[in-house]
Amino acid sequence: MLVTLEGLDGSGKTTVHEALSDTHPDATLTREPTDSWYGEAVSRSIADDDADPLAELFLYTADHADHLSRVVRPALEADRLVISDRYSDSRYAYQGAALEGVIDRPLEYVRGVHAPFTRPPDLTIYLDVEPETGARRSGATNKFEQSAYLERVRENYERLIEAEPGRFVRVDASRSPEAVIERVEGAISDRLD
Numbered sequence: 001m002l003v004t005l006e007g008l009d010g011s012g013k014t015t016v017h018e019a020l021s022d023t024h025p026d027a028t029l030t031r032e033p034t035d036s037w038y039g040e041a042v043s044r045s046i047a048d049d050d051a052d053p054l055a056e057l058f059l060y061t062a063d064h065a066d067h068l069s070r071v072v073r074p075a076l077e078a079d080r081l082v083i084s085d086r087y088s089d090s091r092y093a094y095q096g097a098a099l100e101g102v103i104d105r106p107l108e109y110v111r112g113v114h115a116p117f118t119r120p121p122d123l124t125i126y127l128d129v130e131p132e133t134g135a136r137r138s139g140a141t142n143k144f145e146q147s148a149y150l151e152r153v154r155e156n157y158e159r160l161i162e163a164e165p166g167r168f169v170r171v172d173a174s175r176s177p178e179a180v181i182e183r184v185e186g187a188i189s190d191r192l193d
């Protein structure tokens with residue numbers, strides 16, 4: 001089973017992911033951007049305020065293709081639980097926002113690029129926070145962490161949830177870390193049963 005954690009920067013994904021590594025020691029815990037050289041290229045692009053948003057989409061997508069073939073598909077074939085901190089929905093939501101005004105219908109475009117090769121998640125936990133809360137928690141250190149941009153990213157996440165309500169579980173991530181972790185663990189156990 002493939003479980004993904006999604007949400008704005010500062011929504012608490014890393015905190016939840018770390019807690020899940022304790023409760024699911026046999027799971028494959030992974031993330032995007034990855035730590036491969038593709039992921040390093042992504043990090044360089046994130047740090048570059050002048051990066052071309054379309055070029056950036058394809059760097060993220062290259063990292064995703066490598067992540068799928070090297071980590072996700074082999075683990076799923078071995079019947080392991082895979083839990084990824086960010087995955088394809090991050091591209092749909094973030095690059096869908098970054099490419100507004102650059103290409104037509106960017107969210108649909110980014111989904112279309114992924115459709116032929118990606119492996120959709122079985123369950124996606126959406127950690128829901130106000131953009132201001134996320135920006136404050138994350139310290140707003142990179143170009144993606146400004147709250148006006150995060151507002152648009154959030155709208156895209158809402159569109160994704162509306163399109164596939166059965167895949168998403170929304171968790172109120174403004175609550176305490178303990179309450180959020182408990183809710184996420186409950187949602188995963190329900191799906192595993």
Ligand SMILES: Nc1ncnc2c1ncn2[C@@H]1O[C@H](COP(=O)(O)OP(=O)(O)O)[C@@H](O)[C@H]1O
Pocket residue numbers: 007008009010011012013014015016137138173174175176177178180
């Ligand atoms: N539920 C929560 N309530 C308050 N602070 C939190 C909560 N979850 C995480 N944090 C804090 O917010 C910051 C960002 O959390 P993190 O897990 O790194 O988020 P993300 O990976 O989504 O960017 C960290 O300092 C973390 O300790």
Ligand SMILES: Cc1cn([C@H]2C[C@H](O)[C@@H](COP(=O)(O)OP(=O)(O)O)O2)c(=O)[nH]c1=O
Pocket residue numbers: 008009010013014032033046060085086087090091092094095138142144145
């Ligand atoms: C995976 C991914 C991340 N991002 C952005 C979100 C983050 O601002 C940044 C780095 O991701 P990440 O390291 O997960 O940041 P955080 O822990 O703060 O949520 O890259 C995209 O724009 N598209 C993507 O496909």
